[in-house]
Amino acid sequence: MSVLVYTESEKGAFKKVSLEVASYAKAVANQIGTTVTAVAINANDTSELGKYGVDKVLNVSNPQLETFNAKAYANVLKQAAEKENAKVVIVSSSADSKYLAPLLAVGLNAGFASNVVEAPSSTSPFTVKRTAFTNKAFNATTINTDVKLIAVSNNAFGLVEASGNASAEDFSPSIPEFSVHVESVDKAADKVTIADAEIVVSGGRGLKGPENWGMIEELAEVLGAATACSKPVSDLGWRPHSEHVGQTGKPVASNLYIAIGISGAIQHLAGINASKVKVVINTDAEAPFFKAADYGVVGDAFEVVPQLIEKLKAF
Numbered sequence: 151m152s153v154l155v156y157t158e159s160e161k162g163a164f165k166k167v168s169l170e171v172a173s174y175a176k177a178v179a180n181q182i183g184t185t186v187t188a189v190a191i192n193a194n195d196t197s198e199l200g201k202y203g204v205d206k207v208l209n210v211s212n213p214q215l216e217t218f219n220a221k222a223y224a225n226v227l228k229q230a231a232e233k234e235n236a237k238v239v240i241v242s243s244s245a246d247s248k249y250l251a252p253l254l255a256v257g258l259n260a261g262f263a264s265n266v267v268e269a270p271s272s273t274s275p276f277t278v279k280r281t282a283f284t285n286k287a288f289n290a291t292t293i294n295t296d297v298k299l300i301a302v303s304n305n306a307f308g309l310v311e312a313s314g315n316a317s318a319e320d321f322s323p324s325i326p327e328f329s330v331h332v333e334s335v336d337k338a339a340d341k342v343t344i345a346d347a348e349i350v351v352s353g354g355r356g357l358k359g360p361e362n363w364g365m366i367e368e369l370a371e372v373l374g375a376a377t378a379c380s381k382p383v384s385d386l387g388w389r390p391h392s393e394h395v396g397q398t399g400k401p402v403a404s405n406l407y408i409a410i411g412i413s414g415a416i417q418h419l420a421g422i423n424a425s426k427v428k429v430v431i432n433t434d435a436e437a438p439f440f441k442a443a444d445y446g447v448v449g450d451a452f453e454v455v456p457q458l459i460e461k462l463k464a465f
């Protein structure tokens with residue numbers, strides 16, 4: 151019996167969320183008194199996983215699985231869970247895992263808890279803390295099924311280094327024939343993604359137009375941050391849709407979220423609430439974002455942001 155964890159990779163390299171779910175899996179395994187087995191699909195080098203608590207890696211190498219396909223990947227994980235007799239299966243909260251997890255839960259007849267933010271408070275009964283109501287509240291959920299599936303919120307548990315080495319085993323699950331048409335777009339190599347970012351610098355309609363995003367990008371670069379935007383900004387075509395955050399966009403769970411010229415509508419806050427520290431720069435002291443913010447600057451972004459960049463560069 152082991153705890154099974156699904157590790158995601160991009161072009162063969164593990165994503166940060168994979169190392170985080172591996173860390174989480176180790177904490178669960180320690181509580182239960184068992185080991186962690188990771189499933190790695192078409193990953194180049196799995197030795198890194200040992201540093202985050204994985205004891206064994208099932209290496210799946212198959213050109214059919216080159217691009218993500220929820221049904222096929224869920225099928226692979228189901229077979230891995232059965233082979234390992236895993237009673238707890240752990241995935242991240244990435245976009246891919248959100249497609250995959252419900253299929254896997256059905257396949258394994260497993261109770262499923264999403265948005266989990268802490269290691270189980272108890273493993274008998276198996277109870278986990280989750281966020282609810284777009285991160286405004288927490289609840290404790292007990293899973294009673296024999297197999298339990300957990301999706302850990304990104305950036306909630308963090309990376310916990312361990313000293314172990316992971317053994318590797320080739321795993322060749324049966325994969326039914328399928329075909330998908332995939333168009334992939336390469337992200338700029340030096341850009342931090344919103345999902346992986348510790349810091350996110352986000353701009354809203356208060357920035358007046360796409361020509362003013364230079365200072366947002368510069369601030370993001372100085373901080374090593376990802377850039378994001380409100381929905382109207384991407385709807386207007388000022389920024390790509392991949393940067394749209396909020397209820398209908400990407401969720402953000404960064405350590406620091408800097409909102410510049412964003413009013414703080416409920417639909418925007420719904421997606422960024424999980425961020426640990428929120429900083430707002432807005433000319434309107436009555437903007438709703440100030441109620442959700444940890445720090446606020448009432449001021450013109452065109453004056454405040456250049457000064458902030460200057461100070462940070464001198465730091």
Ligand code: FAD
Binds near residue numbers: 356396417450
């Ligand atoms: P505005 O509301 O126009 O606010 C601009 C802000 O900039 C104002 O507060 C203003 O005081 C400030 N400002 C102006 N000039 C300056 C300056 N020089 N310096 C500093 N501040 C300045 N929105 C999202 O963002 N994400 C979502 O996922 C989302 N989903 C939605 C889903 C539904 C079903 C609906 C109905 C709406 C959704 N919205 C979403 C839209 C949301 O309701 C708001 O309309 C939107 O968030 C407002 O964007 P904004 O704050 O950039 O623009």
